[in-house]
Amino acid sequence: MNLGMETIPLNWHEQIINLLAERIVVVDREGIILYINEAYCEFLGTTVKEAINRPVQDVIENTRMHIVVKTGQKELAAVHPINGSEMVANRFPLVVDGEIVGALGTVMFRSPEEWRMYKTKIQNLAEELKYYKTKVEKELKSKYHFHDLIGNSTTFLAAKKLAERISASNSSVLLIGESGTGKELFAHAIHNNSIRATLPFVAINCASIPEHLLESELFGYDDGAFTDAKKGGKKGQFEVANNGTLFLDEIGDMPLSMQSKLLRVLQEKEVQRVGGQKSIAVDVRIIAATHRDLEKMVEQGKFRQDLYYRLNVIKIEIPPLRKRKTDIPLISMSLLKKLGDKFYRKGIELTTEVQQRLMEHLWPGNIRELENVLERAINVLDGKTIEVSHLPLYLRDQVLESNSINEIKPMENVPSENNPIQISSLKDTLAQVEKEAILNALVVTNGNKQEAAKLLEISKTSFYEKCKLYSIR
Ligand SMILES: Nc1ncnc2c1ncn2[C@@H]1O[C@H](COP(=O)(O)OP(=O)(O)OP(=O)(O)O)[C@@H](O)[C@H]1O
Ligand SMILES: [Mg+2]
Structure with missing residues (x-):
């Protein structure tokens, strides 16, 4: 034929x-x-x-x-x-x-249609993959205890003491603190100090988990809930965390629709799997964390008030590093030790000038930023002493900047002949501050511009425009 x-x-x-x-x-x-x-x-x-x-x-x-x-x-x-x-x-x-x-x-x-079809398929897959990858990495990470929380300042000790005291309770905890202040560490420490310590600690990052996965991730799904659902269904993290602690990180990023579902579970203490009929009783202690201003979000209608009340039974505010500067040397030492172990570089020290610069900096990215700065320094270091030249540019230039900031503070620095007030135009001053904020954000995110834009709460486009304006690569 x-x-x-x-x-x-x-x-x-x-x-x-x-x-x-x-x-x-x-x-x-x-x-x-x-x-x-x-x-x-x-x-x-x-x-x-x-x-x-x-x-x-x-x-x-x-x-x-x-x-x-x-x-x-x-x-x-x-x-x-x-x-x-x-x-x-x-x-x-x-x-x-x-x-x-x-x-x-x-x-x-x-064809474009085919491409679009593939693209959604891939995007979902890629998102899922990324999510599970970070989750696996997280789970492999060592658990922290209160003795890992370094700091002796009164503000920090107050937060730490409160956290220690309430560990045993079953009430929900809300951890509030800027990015990199140690919210996750606190959550681990509270769990490990509670009677639930030997039971599961399950962490979910509400910001990084793709929205279409969040519900089934939290509550699980039953057989046949989706076309490619696993046989026998799958436990949600609420079930996995049963009798233990569920850490809801970045709770401020949870979509409103999910907030309602979460609230229902917290009230009824039982979950229903996606596509499932029966209710499953769960006993889970909730620790939620966010760097966002939840009260403001409630006012703006972006966060459910009833959920906020339910989570906010015990509120612990973790102070930013700039409000506990006296802790900087101690934390630096402990970070240097940790990094030294990681890079097989023991006994690394800081010069007095470096210590001073670290004390002067405002640390918008808090301890994570400090950790990144020290890690970078260790990487460019030949000997055992970190000098100013090993610091990133924005910290090297800082003395000038912080002096000029000090000079503007009339209470602390009375102008004199050898210490005159230097005033630049408001526009220049603002530009300087803006540039520093961008550089800091980039350090904190290890150069990831998208993340940095998020930290600064500006759009990616305007971030790129500003980088161009200030010649930041
Ligand atoms: N008190 C502390 N002492 C020593 N190291 C700390 C302390 N707090 C935080 N760190 C370290 O700082 C880094 C950031 O901490 P963590 O991830 O808990 O911050 P976070 O508040 O959850 O930040 P983000 O909002 O960005 O998720 C971690 O590497 C942690 O080990
Ligand atoms: Mg965190």
């Missing part, structure tokens, strides 16, 4: 194939490339001549073509990272006369 292909001239075939699939590769049953088109090679940064007759794994990163020829299983819409972009790959075994002779692979986006 004539199937049509025979009547198509042979020299048309390649063009037809290339029009059907943008990027295509054919391997034999050993996984050796028999055919690969130019578009694919271009995308891979190679040439047809170089790629042909080579093992496919050597040419295409993360490929599974050599596996498909073994398994004989086709793989459709598989996410395939190449060159840092997430592509969608289809892989088919080629079967001739009932035998696998090789495999055909395509990587492509043929």
Whole structure:
């Protein structure tokens, strides 16, 4: 029977194939490339001549073509990272006369609709992956106790004492503090100091978990709740944390719709899995944390008042580093020790001048920022002493800045002949402050601009504009 292909001239075939699939590769049953088109090679940064007759794994990163020829299983819409972009790959075994002779692979986006479809699929997958990855990393991290919470200042000790005192209670705790002040440490310490210490401590980051996952993550799901739901359903974190503690980090970032559902669970002390009928009783102690101003969010209608009251039974405010400057030397020492262990660099010290600069800085990113600064210093250090030159630029320049700030404070610094008040225009002063805030945010986020923009609570666009304005790379 004539199937049509025979009547198509042979020299048309390649063009037809290339029009059907943008990027295509054919391997034999050993996984050796028999055919690969130019578009694919271009995308891979190679040439047809170089790629042909080579093992496919050597040419295409993360490929599974050599596996498909073994398994004989086709793989459709598989996410395939190449060159840092997430592509969608289809892989088919080629079967001739009932035998696998090789495999055909395509990587492509043929139409905008298809691309959109793939994109949502990938985006969800990528988000889920990222979420689980950080969760696994978190769970592997050591647990903290109160003795890990360093600081002797009165403000800090007050918070720490309160936290210690209420550890045993079953009431909800709300930890309020700027980014990097140690909210997570407090949550761990409270749990480890409670009668629930040997029972689960489950942490959920409400900001990083994709919205479409949050409900099933918290409450679990039953068989058949989704098309690809696991057989037998899945426990939610409330169930996992049963009899223990559930740490709801970044609670201020929880969408309103979820807030209502959370409130219901807290009131009724039972959860219903997504797609499930029966209620499951749970006994969970809640510790919530946020860097946001929840009261303001309640006023603005962005956070449910009833939920706020329910969480705010015991409120612990963790002071920012700038309000407990006397703790800076002690914390630096403990961080240096921790970092020293990590990098196998023992006995690292700070010069007096560095200590002074650390004391003067305002630390918008708090202890995490301090940790980043010290880690950076250790990385650029040859000997054992951290000097000013090992600090990031914004801390090196600081003396000038902090002097000029001091000079503006009339109470502390009476102007004299050798200490005149220096006034620059308001515009320049504001620009200077803005620039410093951006630089600080970048240090805190290790150079991640998107995160930095979030910290500063400005849009990404305006962040990039400001970076350009102040020549910040
Ligand atoms: N009192 C402390 N003593 C020593 N190290 C601390 C202290 N508080 C926080 N740290 C360290 O600072 C870093 C940030 O702490 P943590 O993650 O608990 O902050 P956070 O308030 O949860 O911040 P974010 O809001 O950014 O999540 C951690 O590496 C932690 O080990
Ligand atoms: Mg945190």
